[in-house]
Amino acid sequence: MSPPSPRRNDQDARPSRGIPEATVARLPVYLRALTGLADRGIATASSEELARAAGVNSAKLRKDLSYLGSYGTRGVGYDVEYLRYQIAREIGLTQDWPVVIVGIGNLGHALANYSGFVSRGFGIVGLLDADPARVGERVGDHVIQAYNELERVVSEYGVAIGVISTPATAAQEVCDRMVAAGITSVLNFAPVVLSVPPGVDVRKVDLSTELQILAYHEQRKALAGPGPLSQVDGLPAERSPLIP
Amino acid sequence: MSPPSPRRNDQDARPSRGIPEATVARLPVYLRALTGLADRGIATASSEELARAAGVNSAKLRKDLSYLGSYGTRGVGYDVEYLRYQIAREIGLTQDWPVVIVGIGNLGHALANYSGFVSRGFGIVGLLDADPARVGERVGDHVIQAYNELERVVSEYGVAIGVISTPATAAQEVCDRMVAAGITSVLNFAPVVLSVPPGVDVRKVDLSTELQILAYHEQRKALAGPGPLSQVDGLPAERSPLIP
DNA sequence: TAGATTGTTAATCGATTAACAATC
DNA sequence: TAGATTGTTAATCGATTAACAATC
CATH class of the missing domain: 3.40.50.720 (NAD(P)-binding Rossmann-like Domain)
Known part of the structure; x- marks a missing residue:
């Protein structure tokens, strides 16, 4: 019935504000990937190459970078050093x-x-x-x-x-x-x-939290049975107890 | 036009399967909270008490626990030792x-x-x-x-x-x-x-990823100015460089 | 211009939360 | 029974992904 209540609009803020948490958590990964590329003398990288180095898919990487601004060049890719600096600045690493x-x-x-x-x-x-x-x-x-x-x-x-x-x-x-x-x-x-x-x-x-998360998935693999296709034609993979 | 394509139904699997990743990541936290309560001699805890000990809200905790089964008692709460065992079993900690x-x-x-x-x-x-x-x-x-x-x-x-x-x-x-x-x-x-x-x-x-995530938020606090209400009536909070 | 690749849109998916009926 | 609290529903919110128009 009534129109949507007026809501504080994020557009009001500077573009550098309001980066999603999930994106913030990946910026350090991108930064490291860029440093690695720079060390190997690579000056330009596409979102596809950069995503591979960072271990994410390229759509996610481009979406993430779009929150920082438009630092790429269509048809070309990203300048490694320039993007590295922009991310470092965004995170706040230009200061100690x-x-x-x-x-x-x-x-x-x-x-x-x-x-x-x-x-x-x-x-x-x-x-x-x-x-x-x-x-x-x-x-x-x-x-x-x-x-x-x-x-x-x-x-x-x-x-x-x-x-x-x-x-x-x-x-x-x-x-x-x-x-x-x-x-x-x-x-x-x-x-x-x-x-x-x-x-x-x-x-x-x-x-111990990290180990427990791995244990949970490990247990499920064992329950699903051996093999990548989770075939159940055999007994679950055997795991020895601590004493051999 | 056409009906939704038939999809593999998770209902087919045992209830112990398919716990959301976000929930899996919190089970170790609940486990630790329960151990803490047990150490203090507490035998029963409500979702509210347990949630406080684990640092989450009680709705999330109840939702998470509901993926494991119905291990609580309405009007009473959860038996600390029983729930602790059920979570440990779910994670796979009943084996070494x-x-x-x-x-x-x-x-x-x-x-x-x-x-x-x-x-x-x-x-x-x-x-x-x-x-x-x-x-x-x-x-x-x-x-x-x-x-x-x-x-x-x-x-x-x-x-x-x-x-x-x-x-x-x-x-x-x-x-x-x-x-x-x-x-x-x-x-x-x-x-x-x-x-x-x-x-x-x-x-x-x-x-270094964790530190960088903290640095990002720290920087935003500084930009927002001092005080919890983010008043901008003063200069941003001063941070000394490494050399005092 | 033709080819390549970004930045953005929109659809989908998964997670969170408040509210409450079920029930101890 | 009355009070308390769970387990679940449904709404909302945030994150991911594929697709593609924009543009170098």
Whole structure:
């Protein structure tokens, strides 16, 4: 009966706004694919070639890139270096992001030594640990500092992104303290669901969740029987238990 | 004009089949939440309580659980232990999954020492590295073996899931060899897009992608200006560069 | 111009959510 | 029975995909 209610129109915003989440999550993949092409001396790539390098289909890639603007040339393709820069700018990698890591156990060491960290616009400005025995230890180019230094490091370097690689039991309290100190984005490696106030982003990386998702699909493959056509002319593929 | 073409009906399959991917990805989260509740001695939980513990809304949780069956009691809620078992069974965690890890650098060490590994139905049956200098080194309960042992370990233990924590340059060749040896699920920590034949599942965990997604949102917060209401009465929030 | 390839449209598919009848 | 809460429906929203007009 009544006309559709007037709705806030996304057109009002700048074109750089409102990129779908699914697209945002793929931009880093495109960026990496472009870097790979550039390293191999390739100056121009079609959506088809770029999509292959990124592991997606070309329709999706073109749709994704269309949210950023028109950076391709019809009949030609995309200039690798130009597109790479545009995506980096869109993500915000034309500036450096200071990052603090709390919890320097095995995983924290691995993160601190991860070269992709520095090379991609992120810089570690603090490695913090609550264990006094670890404070002062050298890890890569850095020295582990006391957890108590968190507020100082965050304000001194203007840290916006914090990484949590503590045990699960400590993660929420570390997160709370990060947020109180001014951090508004958290990358969490601890296997807990973190509570944060509105305006704070949390992303979670969870080994055991990933393994469980694989196990689910693996189990279904076994149930479906061996062979790509899921023929059921034999018993399900046998899997040995842990003891051989 | 013509009636819709006859389509293969999912109803034909058992109810345990065809759980949406988004739901599958949340089952491990529910499982962990249930374990947490059980640890605190809670025997029964409503969808509302369970959803809070898992960090989702209760409608989504009920919808997700409905794909597994009717394991709740109207007016009462869910029996924590019973539901926990049903989800574990659905995922396939009532059996143990032998896992092999290739690439025992910093990250490989962290993964090998990760306790959630063993405790959640996964068992490491091999730590492999291509560097002869590392072979023989003790990591947790295991000893690093030569990369050459891959085929033997996979067939001896019936390994279906392989973890790649090598440098990016080695990842594709390791993956190919895993697949040739019979592995059908790969968890990849190397920052490359892996090519695999149909029927092989790959999941990727990528630190720098996660950081970049956070950076994108962080940048938008800065552009929107300080304050939760995105007021633009001031300059964008200042972020210091890496050098203070 | 002819060929190639982008950027966009529109159809389809899958995921989320609110609401509520069923039922403990 | 009255109150509580599940399981399901249906509406909405967001993501994917194929197709193709626009255009280099």
